[in-house]
Amino acid sequence: MSKSIRHQLFAALAGFTVLLCLCYTGLALVIAYVTEDMLVQRLLEREAAAVSQRWRQHGELTPSGSDLITVYGGYLALPQAVRAQVPPSAPRGEVFTTTGRHYHVLALDHVAAGQPQRVYLLADVAPVLVVSRLAQEVGGVVAGMALALIALALLLAYWLARRLVRPLQRLAQEARQLAPGSAVHFSARDRPDEIGFLARRLETTFAELQAVLQREQAFTRDVSHELRTPLTLMHNTLALANAQPLGGQEQAQLQQSTDEMRATIEVLFALARAEQLPGELVELRGCIEQCLLRLLDDHPWDASLLILELPERLEVLGNGQLTMLLINNCLANALFHGGPACRISITFAQGCLSIVNTVPAGQPRRVQGFAHGQNLLLRLAQAMRWDIAFHPGEREYRVAIMVVQ
Template sequence: MAATIRRGLFAALAGFAVLLCLCYTGLAVVISYVTEDMLVQRLLEREAAAIRTRLPAAASGSDLITVYRQYSDLPAPVRQQFSPSAPRAEVFTGTGQHYHVLALDLQQAGRPERWYLLADVAPILVVSRLVREVGGVLIGVALALVGLALLLAWLLARRLVLPLQTLAQEAQALLPGHPPQFSARGRPDEIGFLARRLESTFTELQTALRREQAFARDVSHELRTPLTLMRNTLMLAAEHPLQALEQAQLQQGVDELGNTVELLFALARAEQIPFETVELRGCIEQCLLRLLEEHGWDASLLALDLPQRLPVRGHGQLVNLLLNNCLGNALFHGGPACQLTISFEHGCLSIHNTVPVGQAVRVQGFSHGQLLLARLAQVMQWEIRFHPGTADYRVDIVPVMAA
């Protein structure tokens, strides 16, 4: 493509240069001939004025000009191309003569007469002699100038298209997953603007592809467990009616499936949501009220150690989803009798829950949801760490504090 642009630009510049040379050459030739004819015409007019002052004498004061009182006295080649009623004419002959004729209307003895001034200008023609004597030199100079114009056109085309060609080669050499870096991004002209726009477009495209791949991977990984649970429960329902435990497992799978889908769509839309200042303490309190309403958990088992205000930078929806999942998982794994402690110290939010000794391992939430929670924190540039234990479980969240 770059080579085609360069050839097209070279053809345009070369064509313009050659056309300009031809136009100026033609204009110079036309001006030369017009100037020559105007000079001869001026000589005839001056001679006509002189004859009017010397009447009745009819002799011409110039060796180049002859006065004819009768039209029939004019040379035959002149009469063939000049009409008696014409005021002036330029006559070309095949024998080498070149004439200029001027009609002169006079008054002789009260009668109008028409005389004719004939100038043989072949000896004083300069343009034709110049072409014969130095025409080769002029043609050589013209060809040299045309060659120089073509060389300049080629150099200009190469110089102007080289940044575009480099940009195209760099774009063609881009590899999937590698950040784009164009050398022309620092230019202040349109090519620099194009390079910067290409960089941002490639970056956004790679981000969109990574987000799509992550979404497909998360859908495949995170939805498999609840779907398997629901499928197995429904297969057992074909043999005997569902018991309360099986119904609870089915409801659990539906809830987890809905929660996971909500998380996945929130992650897919996360980069389109602008960052804002979020009051973290308010979000924690809202999540706790929601858990108390849904699970009927004993609030006396809760211990809060939080500052009065916790302004952080993030997405309000993602912050609520992250806290809801962390607190929900804490209650799910710890059971209704677990003690829950939420504290904030040295820029780190800790969610700590106890796990009753001897309780069977319950597969939900953290067993396969840590990846999603880590990605939720990563989108907001937060840190999250999981500390499992036999008697307790702690999650540490390091948010980005607002200024």
């Protein structure tokens, strides 16, 4: 493609150059011939004025004072070659012959013995023709110079075509060499012209396309990875339901798997749309309070076990939907691993939000889906440019979230 653009540009410049040279050459020839004819015609007119003046003074025709111009008293006196091309009624004419003679004829009307009479001035201008002689004598030099100038113009057109198309060729080559997932950078992005604008737009487009592909791959991987455990649990529970009715524990497991799948799907869709969600100021304390109210509605937990140490207003830079999902999942994980009797402490200091839940001594460690939850929480925080860290312990589990204020 890039070569065809260069060739087309070179062909356009070369064609324009050759056409311009031919047009100017033709125009120069036309001007030279017209100037030559006007000069000869002017000489005839001056001689006609002199003949008329002598006729008025002496009453007779006198020979011309120029050796190029001959005065003829009638049409029949003109040479046969002239009479063959110039009719009697023509006031002037130009005659070309096969013998190399070139004539200009001018008719002059006057009155003789009370009768109108027409005389003719015939100029044999072959000896004074300059253009044709110039073409014969220096035509080769002029043609050589013209060819040399055309060749120089073609070289200049080729150089201009390469110079003008080279940034586009480099841009196409860099775009062709882009690998999936690699950093997008075009060398022409700092140019102030249209090519620089195109390079910047291509960078943005490629970066957005790679981000979309990465989100699609992550969504596909997460759906396969995160939903497999609850789906397997639900499938096994329903398979056992054919042998015996579902008991309270089995129904609770189904409800728990359904809730886990719903929460996971909400997180996955939020992460898939994370690049389109605009950053905004979020009231973090309000989000935490809403999440706590939802936690009390969905889980049997005593609110007196909560320790809340937060500023009256706590604005952070993030996204409201992602923030709610992050806090909800952190609190749900705290109850999942600490049990309904755990104490939950939520504090904020120096840009760090800490969520700590106690773990009863001797309680078997519950790890179902826990590693998967950490991965999703980490991605939620990264989508808002936050940092999150998990600190497990024997008596308590702490999640530290570094927010952007």
